[in-house]
Amino acid sequence: MSLAEITLSDRNERGNGLIEATLTCIAEEGISNATVRKIANYAGVSNGLIRFYFKTKDGIIQAAYQRFLERIFNAAYEAMEEREGEPVERLRTFLGANLSPPIVTPEMVLLWANFLPLTYQDARMTEIREQWYNMTTRSLRELIREALAAEQRVVSDRELRHLSMAINGMIDGLWIEGALSTDKLVTQELREVGLNTAAKILGLESLSVERS
Amino acid sequence: MSLAEITLSDRNERGNGLIEATLTCIAEEGISNATVRKIANYAGVSNGLIRFYFKTKDGIIQAAYQRFLERIFNAAYEAMEEREGEPVERLRTFLGANLSPPIVTPEMVLLWANFLPLTYQDARMTEIREQWYNMTTRSLRELIREALAAEQRVVSDRELRHLSMAINGMIDGLWIEGALSTDKLVTQELREVGLNTAAKILGLESLSVERS
């Protein structure tokens, strides 16, 4: 490892810490209370240091948003990729991951809600949201197409788009409902309801979960 | 009309204006930028006047949140109530209203996202959210129960809860997806996708929409 890499690594480590501190601060205190001084406190450094790693406050917020969306997407995508060659299993894994921790937690939904309004005020934030939204949508559509094809079903582009919209919407809705609900039944049965409903929407009996 | 009522009405009118100004300000500039001075500007009054109608800034934010949730619920509920005695039609109307303007607009979703984090920091905001969430959930569950009963189908409490969760989640998810999407196809086909999917979930062919 060259020296240049070491300092780069140190630099990234501190930068990472600041980004994580930003996410924690926003989740716990809300974006309105996430000031540079509070973020610095969470990271255990003086407030001036933030400017050494990020040019502006907007900069660190954007970096934190990117990290947040990346983490959600990867959690589902990596779980899915482990299943090779079994289209229905891949879809089931992808949906299941989106309906379980660490994606389904109050912290995640809070972060999502705190960031969302910024994507209407800051062009860079809009770009970041659209980038990851497109990746998720495309992945889901492809998974559905392949799962249906595995059962010898071919659907039109229009129908595929509608199915994808419905499933995507239901996943997002259950994600929010589950994370916000104080009712433990809701969070426990979330995965079951989501998979069974997806099975009904797609007409894929093989996707659904047996009752316990 | 007695004088007491006139002054009360005037007072409410100004209070209304301030609440509306708060909602507009939050939707356009985000909760972080919704200061008492900006809100006063939107309402066309001096900043000091807000304190005459609301004890604290939290107070006017809470009042605005209440108004916001009330408006969403009423838009769907009143549309539904017009259909008497036809359970499936009532359900269809309720779902359709939740998938159309004025509920499905970027402004509404933005307001929702801006308020949500506050319900984790302010106990009163939590109460307000839970109050309206319970009303919506109960209404939807009852509508589903009656629509199924009209087709001679009786479901267990557990099954009804699951169906309600799934439909509610899908509606919320499509609501967000539709309002945030810049793709016009999405917003146009939202209602159709939502109703057809609800039909699939409930197994109620009579709920679905014919293709145009």
Added chain:
DNA sequence: CATAAAACTATGCAACTGTATAAAACTATG
């Protein structure tokens, strides 16, 4: 019209905001 209450404005204050900058501490290298 007089006058008291209600509605509204103007201004001030301490605390806090993002940012700039200079000084300090630390680290690697000759």
Added chain:
DNA sequence: CATAGTTTTATACAGTTGCATAGTTTTATG
């Protein structure tokens, strides 16, 4: 060890924040 570069702190600044308060205008009533 010296010294140049990097990382970190401390402090200062102008602008903004929620809130308080005193004063002004408007409105209702005898």
